[in-house]
Amino acid sequence: MNGAQALIRTLVDARVDVCFSNPGTSEMHFVAALDQVPEMRGVLCLFEGVATGAADGYGRMTGRPASVLLHLGPGLANGLANLHNARRARTPIVTVVGDHAGYHKAYDSPLESDIDALAGTVSGWVRRSARSADIGDDAAAAVAAARTAPGQIATLVLPADTSWSAGAASAAPLPVEAPAAVPDDALAAVAAVLASGEPCALLVGGGATRTRGLVAASRVAAAAGAPLFCETFPARLERGAGRPVVERLPRAADQVTRRLAGVRHLVLVGVRSPVSFFAYPDQPSDLVPDGCQVHELGTVADDLPGALERLADLVGAPAEAVLQPAGRPELPTGELSLDSIGRILGALLPEGAIVVDEGVTSTRQMPGPTAGAPPHDWLTLTGGAIGQGLPVATGAAVAAPGRPVICLEGDGSAMYTVSALWTQAREGLDVTTLVFSNRSYRILEGELANVGAAASGPRARDLLELGRPELDFAAMATGMGVPATRARTAEDLIQQFRRALAEPGPHLIDVVLPGP
Amino acid sequence: MNGAQALIRTLVDARVDVCFSNPGTSEMHFVAALDQVPEMRGVLCLFEGVATGAADGYGRMTGRPASVLLHLGPGLANGLANLHNARRARTPIVTVVGDHAGYHKAYDSPLESDIDALAGTVSGWVRRSARSADIGDDAAAAVAAARTAPGQIATLVLPADTSWSAGAASAAPLPVEAPAAVPDDALAAVAAVLASGEPCALLVGGGATRTRGLVAASRVAAAAGAPLFCETFPARLERGAGRPVVERLPRAADQVTRRLAGVRHLVLVGVRSPVSFFAYPDQPSDLVPDGCQVHELGTVADDLPGALERLADLVGAPAEAVLQPAGRPELPTGELSLDSIGRILGALLPEGAIVVDEGVTSTRQMPGPTAGAPPHDWLTLTGGAIGQGLPVATGAAVAAPGRPVICLEGDGSAMYTVSALWTQAREGLDVTTLVFSNRSYRILEGELANVGAAASGPRARDLLELGRPELDFAAMATGMGVPATRARTAEDLIQQFRRALAEPGPHLIDVVLPGP
Structure with missing residues (x-):
């Protein structure tokens, strides 16, 4: 061969x-x-x-x-x-x-x-x-x-x-080592911290954002009276009704600082110490509060769910995690807003959905209204390089053919790798893409102010503006074989989203957000 | 500041x-x-x-x-x-x-x-x-x-x-050194080769593919009775009626070998010795014929037009280059083919056009019918990395606002960087894009055979196939603000191309080639 x-x-x-x-x-x-x-x-x-x-x-x-x-x-x-x-x-x-x-x-x-x-x-x-x-x-x-x-x-x-060249031969699979167990003394050290009576918080990431790890982390947090956070951009967060309650750490530095205020011990599980996504003039890069000690429970390569379960036993944690009750928002009517879109998503998200979230500024409010939806996975933009959403949704649909994939996509990000739609059509993948058309690099409008570059004028703002000419995602998707519609009201989006979920194969909805 | x-x-x-x-x-x-x-x-x-x-x-x-x-x-x-x-x-x-x-x-x-x-x-x-x-x-x-x-x-x-940070100051431009003159002895050595009476050929590239260099190269070639070639993928070739006649070296290795057969001295001007684009089993990488000596007239960083002019004097070249006579093909009718598209291009190409050629397999026949069109520039895919055409056309139009830009684009290549159309619309650039929709990576269908992988079956061929689903470039262009049409006959293309050239701003024509 x-x-x-x-x-x-x-x-x-x-x-x-x-x-x-x-x-x-x-x-x-x-x-x-x-x-x-x-x-x-x-x-x-x-x-x-x-x-x-x-x-x-x-x-x-x-x-x-x-x-x-x-x-x-x-x-x-x-x-x-x-x-x-x-x-x-x-x-x-x-x-x-x-x-x-x-x-x-x-x-x-x-x-x-x-x-x-x-x-x-x-x-x-x-x-x-x-x-x-x-x-x-x-x-x-x-x-x-x-x-x-x-x-x-x-x-x-x-x-x-x-x-x-000829003369080749296939080789048998090599054994893959199981993740290492966290040593007992490392567990004991963290247990002692959690028992100290001082304010603690848990921050989990990596393999600990799946249900098994989160259940154990939730029990540990309950025992310590500590809030449970997960990393800002988890690769795969299992959430929804009946799964442990966990709050994603915000992206914005000032919000992280507020959420961690007063914490004296931050326990990291498969995640690095929180840092600012970007540097900003006169703002810290390290977001751990002054006077807060950081403790690491093993490394990201370790068996973190196992470590958390052993830790739960060590600290005498309750047997049950704090689980999210089921509950869906009421469907909204009228003008679309990020709030009403979140409620529509929460009301209609199907069981077992895989949500791929590259909504950038448009999806920051989505975790709340979707928290009580049936169990689902939430995949985020882990490395900050935009153009990830449509491709990741494509691959997730290939991986999990029985599950509906919902791709939440910003308009600026969608244009990076828009041809993923063609592959979705070719492979008949069950992906419903919502493009949030706010006709700008909205995140950068905020960042222009955050970095202190507020003296900017019309030429600067023009470089963050996507509305001239307007991008018609429905036309582009149709051109690649993906049935597409455009939603301007809550009623539009509800009807179109329901239909997209009901029909097999890919769909795209161009969700036109009102101007600023 | x-x-x-x-x-x-x-x-x-x-x-x-x-x-x-x-x-x-x-x-x-x-x-x-x-x-x-x-x-x-x-x-x-x-x-x-x-x-x-x-x-x-x-x-x-x-x-x-x-x-x-x-x-x-x-x-x-x-x-x-x-x-x-x-x-x-x-x-x-x-x-x-x-x-x-x-x-x-x-x-x-x-x-x-x-x-x-x-x-x-x-x-x-x-x-x-x-x-x-x-x-x-x-x-x-x-x-x-x-x-x-x-x-x-x-x-x-x-x-x-x-x-x-503050405390910065702007700096004045630094001087830029002029290209070095080729030493006299190097010129004399090449002159001696050209006077040897043995079969010679000239191959020019880099800065020698503009009119001044080509005029001198043409005179030198005439004096030596040698054919004049330019590199296969020039960055910018000035050509058309009244400009020197030069033949681009073919891309295919076997065709290069045929064109250079019998040559005993190959004189390189701003270009490296010809090599195969890819390696193929049992085929040579070096395309210089056996028994042919290679001579380099300076390096690509040298003043090549100056060197060619001095060389022309040394070899007693005629004062005039061999210039391309004006002449346009008759307009074809009926079914579209690569031949008829070439004739339409040759018949209608406007004076001063900038042709950006990423047509891959679809534009190999274009040089002939366009040779006698009014003077124009031809820009090619220099590095083989597809997705170059639409962007290069965009930049060329920004650089030369008074000149019409014609972008010849393959369907596979167009999908790499299709969002360039939006920038063309936003900036009102005078670019007419012809997408040659053959619904395949046509070049690879040939390469599959060239590399000896002819035992391929339906699964291999499916990976080179772009027709499932069909790409509708007119829909995609319209979605990015570029007026677009679809041509299925010679009459369609003639009418649509004329209109695109007559109107300001960008246009796209989806040129649907008949199936194989």
């Missing part, structure tokens, strides 16, 4: 059986091999940033890596921003970057560039597979690296001659 | 007075400063790859750098593919990448990443401007670096605190 066949066979045997692809000439043997190893599902994306974002969404929902097939340095470059987000989400991904044949690189033909330098910026593991005889072992190592707790990006650079 | 103001003032004083922008929070002071230095024109792009491609088009047409404003590592990553193309085109560009405030980087907030590693892959010059007191000098140095012959990407990393 040739290298490409051995690679795909090895991936499939390790349960990496989806490949989000945008191939070029150097990857043609990989493409051809898809007919020899039909267990691998190739999903075509029209831009590499869609492929990498889809792999992120897939990995968040399955816990297993998808593979991504990219074309040389420029293809990897196009995929980097969503790999950056995936790195922050600690999503396992096997990135395969095709390269020129080894002997061809010295000729510096037009597509030659420094793939290794690019790969290093987002990958926890990089290897160049120099010979077809090595590709099986290299692929098995890549999967194992991607799956190493807490999950990371493993990049395998695949020269074309490695791919096309 | 603060750092941002000093930066923009310095750029403007050095005649860098356009900034293709997609800013974020860390760039808000730069944005605010646009109202203090109104000579800088900010052009908003909805994706960084559009901004960098536009800067490439601008630089190719003016010979001066535009600036680009990008948001941290992910913003730079999104712009890298078109910076790769610009690097291959040797376009001068000043890339400004906003970064976190210096003291904030240690906190590893979500958008932190290795900007310097990314910048190094495409830039000839990189500097981090650590203090507002330095920014004026750093900006002046960046412009001088970008303008250093033959032109390159200069990347200035701009921490937010450098941008917002």
Whole structure:
């Protein structure tokens, strides 16, 4: 078998059986091999940033890596921003970057560039597979690296001659180590802090934002009389009726400071100490209050749910977590606002929904009205690189075919990777996208003031303005095969959202927000 | 003045007075400063790859750098593919990448990443401007670096605190060295080769593909009885009626070999020795025929038109170049084909047109029927990273407001950076885009066979197929404010192309090619 066949066979045997692809000439043997190893599902994306974002969404929902097939340095470059987000989400991904044949690189033909330098910026593991005889072992190592707790990006650079040469063999999956147990003395130290009687707070992230970890964290928090927060941008937060109550730490620095005021001990579980998203003149970067001590319960690579359960026992926590009661808001009528949209979402969110949230300024009020909706997952923009929502929704839908995916998308962000809609149409994915059209980079209008650049005039404001000309997302979606409508009132949105949820396949609703 | 103001003032004083922008929070002071230095024109792009491609088009047409404003590592990553193309085109560009405030980087907030590693892959010059007191000098140095012959990407990393801190001052432009003269002995050596009586060929590229260089090259070639080729993918080729006749070297390796068969001396002028675009099993990478010697007339950084003129004198060349006679094809009727589209283009191409060619497989036959059209420029995909056409057309139109821009675009490539259409609408740019909808990555269908992967089946072919669902470019363009039509016959295209050329502002024609 040739290298490409051995690679795909090895991936499939390790349960990496989806490949989000945008191939070029150097990857043609990989493409051809898809007919020899039909267990691998190739999903075509029209831009590499869609492929990498889809792999992120897939990995968040399955816990297993998808593979991504990219074309040389420029293809990897196009995929980097969503790999950056995936790195922050600690999503396992096997990135395969095709390269020129080894002997061809010295000729510096037009597509030659420094793939290794690019790969290093987002990958926890990089290897160049120099010979077809090595590709099986290299692929098995890549999967194992991607799956190493807490999950990371493993990049395998695949020269074309490695791919096309014979003499390759597939390799068996390598064992993946279970996450490490947190040592007893670390647990005891945190237990002592929680028993001190001083004001404490818990901040959980990483693998502790799933139900098992949250139940234990909620019990611990109850025992200590401490508030329970989760990180601002969780990769996957399990929430809704019957699940533990947890508050996402706000993004805005001043709001974080207010929420943590008076806390003397901040216990971190799979998350780093809170810092400001950006620096602002004369504002602190470190958001831990003065006089507050920070305690870390293990690292993000540890078995955090297990550690939290042991900690709950140590502190004599109640058996039950504080669970969210079921409850949906009343459906609103009349003019659309962020408040009424939140209530519509809360009223109609289907059970088992996967909500992909890249609403930026438009979705900050959504957690409240959706808290009591049936159990669902909430996936956020982990790395701040916009253009993540549509691709992650695409990958999540591939990962969880029985579950409805709701993508909450800002208009500015949607334009980064809008061709994800085409892949949704092609694959018949059950994704309902709500684009919040406020016709601006609204977040930057606020940031212009936050950084003290308030002396700005019309030329500055014009650079944050998306309404000239107006973006018609319904037209664009239709042009890519996704049925689309436009909602200007609550009644519009309710009717269109219900219909989109009821029908199979992708839909887009252009939610036109009133002007400022 | 603060750092941002000093930066923009310095750029403007050095005649860098356009900034293709997609800013974020860390760039808000730069944005605010646009109202203090109104000579800088900010052009908003909805994706960084559009901004960098536009800067490439601008630089190719003016010979001066535009600036680009990008948001941290992910913003730079999104712009890298078109910076790769610009690097291959040797376009001068000043890339400004906003970064976190210096003291904030240690906190590893979500958008932190290795900007310097990314910048190094495409830039000839990189500097981090650590203090507002330095920014004026750093900006002046960046412009001088970008303008250093033959032109390159200069990347200035701009921490937010450098941008917002006071105590900055603008700096005067630095002198830019003229390109070096080719030494007499190098000229004499090439002259001797050309006088040897053995079969010679000239291959010109870089700055020698403009009229002055081509006139001299044509005279030299005539004196030596040698064919005159230019590089396969020139950054800017001046051609048309009354300009020197030159043949672009084909892209396909076997065709290059055929064209160069029998040549004993290949004289390179501002271009590297021809190599295969990709490696193919059992095919050579080096396309110079056996027994052919390669001679280099100076480097791409030298004064190549001057050297060619001196060489023409040395070899006693005729005073006149071989010029292309005026002549346009007859307008075709009936079904569209690549042949009939070429004839329509040749018949209607307006004088002074700027043709941006990312037609991939669809435009290979265009040079013939357009050769005798009125003088025009032809800009090609220099680095092979698709998604270049719409952005380069956008920047070329900003650079040359009096000239019609014709963008020849493949359907697969168009989807990479389609939001460039919105910027064209916003700026009222006179760009007519023809999207060649063949509903496939047609080039890859050929490459699948070229690499010997002919054993492919339906799953492989499905990954090269863009017709499921159909992409409706007219709908997408309309959704971004660009008037659009769809042409299915020669009569459609003639009527729609004429109307698009007659009306101001951007237009798009979705040219639907018949199925295979």
